[in-house]
Structures are given as structure tokens and as C-alpha cells.
Amino acid sequence: MNKEISLVFDIDDTLYSQMEPLLTACEFSLGRALPDPELFYRIFGKRSAEMFLFSESGQVSIHESRLYRIENTMKDMGIPFTREQAEVFQARYKENQSHLHVSDTLAGMLDTCQEAGVKMGVITNGPFAHQVQKFHTLGLDKWFTEDQLIVSAGVGVAKPDVQIFRIAEEKWGMNPANTYMVGDSLENDITGAKNAGWKTIWMNHHRYTVSPGMAELDYIAYTEEELRKLVEKLI
Incomplete structure (x- = not known):
């Protein structure tokens, strides 16, 4: 030793593993499977890092940063996604994180x-x-x-x-x-x-x-x- x-x-x-709770929350809010889960995960990670810096500096609230990261991820993937869906995603993701x-x-x-x-x-x-x-x-x-x-x-x-x-x-x-x-x-x-x-x-x-x-x-x-x-x- x-x-x-x-x-x-x-x-x-x-x-x-962060991927499973993310994917299930995303697919729940979309109502369908993602076309490329690995691409989603990579973009989401990038957008999360960006919004983390904004929330740490106080430019946006923590809740807003969480909505922006999923909205921007979907925008990058060319998938239509509303603010209501972003709220649904965040609520389900939070629930998944309790398990x-x-x-x-x-x-x-x-x-x-x-x-x-x-x-x-x-x-x-x-x-x-x-x-x-x-x-x-x-x-x-x-x-x-x-x-x-x-x-x-x-x-x-x-x-x-x-x-x-x-x-x-x-x-x-x-x-x-x-x-x-x-x-x-x-x-x-x-x-x-x-x-x-x-x-x-x-x-x-x-x-x-x-x-x-x-x-x-x-x-x-x-x-x-x-x-x-x-x-x-x-x-």
C-alpha cells in the first residue's frame, strides 16, 4: 500500500453517471427520443459550463442559467424547444437527481x-x-x-x-x-x-x-x- x-x-x-438522468428528463420534455444522445450530452456539457460562469458571476440566477443551458442546447441541435418545455425538463431533471x-x-x-x-x-x-x-x-x-x-x-x-x-x-x-x-x-x-x-x-x-x-x-x-x-x- x-x-x-x-x-x-x-x-x-x-x-x-450524469447521462441517464439528463436523457430521461430531456426525452420526457420532448415527448420523444433524441436523435443523437451523445451529441446532446456534449453540447449540454458545453452550455452548462458557459452558464455556470454566468450564474457564478451573478449575471443570471441559477434557475435562469439552468433554463438557458437546455434551451441553447436544443437550439444548437436544431430542435424546436419552448420555455415551457425547458421548465418541464428542469423539473424532471431535478426529480431524477433525487434518486x-x-x-x-x-x-x-x-x-x-x-x-x-x-x-x-x-x-x-x-x-x-x-x-x-x-x-x-x-x-x-x-x-x-x-x-x-x-x-x-x-x-x-x-x-x-x-x-x-x-x-x-x-x-x-x-x-x-x-x-x-x-x-x-x-x-x-x-x-x-x-x-x-x-x-x-x-x-x-x-x-x-x-x-x-x-x-x-x-x-x-x-x-x-x-x-x-x-x-x-x-x-
């Missing part, structure tokens, strides 16, 4: 880390109350205390800003040279952590390609089982 290693996890689309869970595979991985005494933490971007509620809904309090959770809105800085990683180092007593960031966002989680001098594990279950000039990646996991095996090997 490597007692020096520390593991820090993202939440959304890392410790649970989130960590898979057996990832639960087993976290059990192993906890039993091995690995120092762990969670860093997530988003509104404070919303992300804390999600943390408890997922049952992450089995493996982490709230003191092991950093929410961007709670510290006034978000990934990929290096400062949020520095806050984690100080708060949890982690050595950047031995700390791994595990996340799905190449920009927020991986590039941000690399810029902070951390090691990284990219949870790339959507099999995105890496742009030329990107910093060298330490590890990539394409499935939860690959992530479990990799983490258990590292610790």
Missing part, C-alpha cells in the same frame, strides 16, 4: 480506499447547497465527511483555477506530487490539476479525443471497472 498517495474526486459524471446513486463498482473502490487509509477528498463546481445535497443523496457521506468536500461556491473559486487545488492541499494536508485528481472534465479537472502540479486520472467514459498541445495525461480510465482497477493498483 502506498501510504503517501491522496485521491481527490470530482462528483458529476465521475462518481455517478442518484454510486454504482457497486465505484462503491467497492471507495470501500477499498477507505479500508486502506488513503487520504481522500472531493472537489466539485456548482452552487453550495445543491452540491452538498447531491453529496448526501449519493451517499458519499459513507466515505467522506463534509469537511472532505470543497464546493466552488463555498470557497469563491472554481476548477480549473489553481487556487481551488491549493485550498484542498492546505485543508487536507496533501502533497501535490502524490495527489491524484480523478475527474471527467479534461479542462476543469485534469488541466486544472496538472497546472497545480497534481497527478491525474481522466474518467473518459465518453471517449473524447485529446487536442494537440494538451498536457501529457497520467492515466485514462474509459470505464468504471478500469478506474477501480487503476485506483486499487495505485494504492
Whole structure:
């Protein structure tokens, strides 16, 4: 066992699959299946990141940002979508998020880390109350205390800003040279952590390609089982 290693996890689309609750909410509001679910997911992720910045800066309310992201996603896909449908989508998506869970595979991985005494933490971007509620809904309090959770809105800085990683180092007593960031966002989680001098594990279950000039990646996991095996090997 490597007692020096520390593991820090993202939440959304890392410790649970974000795609299923999104797709079911979208198809419910549309009344039909999406023509290209993977394209929808990618555009929605881009639009979510954009609107997150607007809501963080106070330019729009959190609720408005959530409506705009789905409306703009549908516009990008050329699918007619009304404000009423956006409201229906958001209500159903919120309902779906109340039933989130960590898979057996990832639960087993976290059990192993906890039993091995690995120092762990969670860093997530988003509104404070919303992300804390999600943390408890997922049952992450089995493996982490709230003191092991950093929410961007709670510290006034978000990934990929290096400062949020520095806050984690100080708060949890982690050595950047031995700390791994595990996340799905190449920009927020991986590039941000690399810029902070951390090691990284990219949870790339959507099999995105890496742009030329990107910093060298330490590890990539394409499935939860690959992530479990990799983490258990590292610790």
C-alpha cells in the first residue's frame, strides 16, 4: 500500500453517471427520443459550463442559467424547444437527481480506499447547497465527511483555477506530487490539476479525443471497472 498517495474526486459524471438522468428528463420534455444522445450530452456539457460562469458571476440566477443551458442546447441541435418545455425538463431533471446513486463498482473502490487509509477528498463546481445535497443523496457521506468536500461556491473559486487545488492541499494536508485528481472534465479537472502540479486520472467514459498541445495525461480510465482497477493498483 502506498501510504503517501491522496485521491481527490470530482462528483458529476465521475462518481455517478450524469447521462441517464439528463436523457430521461430531456426525452420526457420532448415527448420523444433524441436523435443523437451523445451529441446532446456534449453540447449540454458545453452550455452548462458557459452558464455556470454566468450564474457564478451573478449575471443570471441559477434557475435562469439552468433554463438557458437546455434551451441553447436544443437550439444548437436544431430542435424546436419552448420555455415551457425547458421548465418541464428542469423539473424532471431535478426529480431524477433525487434518486442518484454510486454504482457497486465505484462503491467497492471507495470501500477499498477507505479500508486502506488513503487520504481522500472531493472537489466539485456548482452552487453550495445543491452540491452538498447531491453529496448526501449519493451517499458519499459513507466515505467522506463534509469537511472532505470543497464546493466552488463555498470557497469563491472554481476548477480549473489553481487556487481551488491549493485550498484542498492546505485543508487536507496533501502533497501535490502524490495527489491524484480523478475527474471527467479534461479542462476543469485534469488541466486544472496538472497546472497545480497534481497527478491525474481522466474518467473518459465518453471517449473524447485529446487536442494537440494538451498536457501529457497520467492515466485514462474509459470505464468504471478500469478506474477501480487503476485506483486499487495505485494504492
